[in-house]
Amino acid sequence: MSIEKGTLEIKALSKSFIVDGNPLQILNNINIVFPAGAFISIVGSSGCGKTTLLRIMLGLETQYEGDALIDGEKIVGPGLNRGIVFQDHRLLPWLTVGENVAFGLEKLKRKEKKLIVDEHLKLVGLSGFVSAYPSQLSGGMAQRVAIARALASKPEILLMDEPLGALDALTRMYMQKELERIWLFEKISMIMVTHDVEEAIYLSDKVVIMSSRPGIIKKIIDVPLPRPRDRASSAFMQIKAEILKEFHLETEYPFAYAI
Numbered sequence: 001m002s003i004e005k006g007t008l009e010i011k012a013l014s015k016s017f018i019v020d021g022n023p024l025q026i027l028n029n030i031n032i033v034f035p036a037g038a039f040i041s042i043v044g045s046s047g048c049g050k051t052t053l054l055r056i057m058l059g060l061e062t063q064y065e066g067d068a069l070i071d072g073e074k075i076v077g078p079g080l081n082r083g084i085v086f087q088d089h090r091l092l093p094w095l096t097v098g099e100n101v102a103f104g105l106e107k108l109k110r111k112e113k114k115l116i117v118d119e120h121l122k123l124v125g126l127s128g129f130v131s132a133y134p135s136q137l138s139g140g141m142a143q144r145v146a147i148a149r150a151l152a153s154k155p156e157i158l159l160m161d162e163p164l165g166a167l168d169a170l171t172r173m174y175m176q177k178e179l180e181r182i183w184l185f186e187k188i189s190m191i192m193v194t195h196d197v198e199e200a201i202y203l204s205d206k207v208v209i210m211s212s213r214p215g216i217i218k219k220i221i222d223v224p225l226p227r228p229r230d231r232a233s234s235a236f237m238q239i240k241a242e243i244l245k246e247f248h249l250e251t252e253y254p255f256a257y258a259i
Contacts (some may be wrong), residue, residue, distance in 0.1 A: 003072045006036035006156040006189040008057060013066035015052055025214040026052050032208065032217055039183055039190045041200035042208045045247065049215030050193045054161050057191065058084055070157065083150030087162040089142040091134040097121070098130035101149045120148040123182060140171040144178065151186060160192040164199065176202055180227065197243050201236060202229050209246050219246055
C-alpha cells in the first residue's frame with residue numbers, strides 16, 4: 001500500500017539519556033501516525049519529551065529504540081523534506097531578509113533562487129523587506145521570515161518548536177491566524193510543539209497530549225471545529241476544558257492559556 005507524501009510515523013519509540021552515569025528515560029513506547037496534510041499539535045508539561053520527539057522527527061536525534069519513518073522510510077538525519085521553525089527565529093544577523101530565506105538554496109541558479117525568495121516573502125506578507133536586516137524587524141516579522149526560510153526548500157512537513165512562544169499576546173494571536181493561512185495555502189503537514197492550549201485548539205486537527213517523564217502519549221483529542229475558529233464558542237471551550245482536565249487543571253471557567 002502506497003503512503004501519501006508528508007506522512008510521518010512513530011512506532012514503538014523509546015529514548016533515554018545517560019545522566020550522571022545512569023539511564024534516564026525520556027520517551028516510552030510512542031506510537032502515532034501524523035497524516036499527510038494535517039496540522040497536529042503536541043502539548044505536555046515541561047520535561048515530558050516533546051522537544052526530544054520533535055528532534056527525532058527532524059533527524060537530530062538518531063539513537064533510540066523503535067522507528068521514526070517519513071513516507072515509509074526510516075529517518076536517518078535531517079533532510080529537505082522536513083523544515084523546522086524554532087521559538088527564536090535564528091536568522092543570521094549579517095544577512096538580509098532575502099539572503100536568510102535563500103539560505104540553503106545555494107545549488108539553485110540566481111534567477112530561480114530569486115523567484116523562490118520573492119514567492120515566500122509574499123506568502124508571509126513581507127515582500128517589501130527583502131533588503132532589510134533582522135535587526136530592523138519586529139519579533140513577529142522575524143518569525144515570519146523564519147517560516148518563509150523553512151518553507152523555501154519545499155518540505156513535505158514543517159516541524160515547529162514553540163514557534164510563537166516568544167511573542168507578546170496580541171502578536172501571537174495575529175501570527176496564529178497567519179500560520180493557519182500559510183498552512184491552508186501550502187497544504188503541507190505541520191507538527192507543532194506548544195504549551196499554549198488555546199493555540200493548539202485554534203490551529204490543529206488533533207491535539208496530542210503527552211504525560212510527564214517518561215513521556216507517553218496520554219490522549220489524542222480531535223478538534224472538529226469549522227475554520228476560522230471562534231475562541232469564545234462553547235464548543236471551543238469544551239475542548240479546552242477536556243485538555244486541561246488531563247493536566248488536572250479543570251475548572252468551571254477554563255480561562256488558563258498555557259500549561
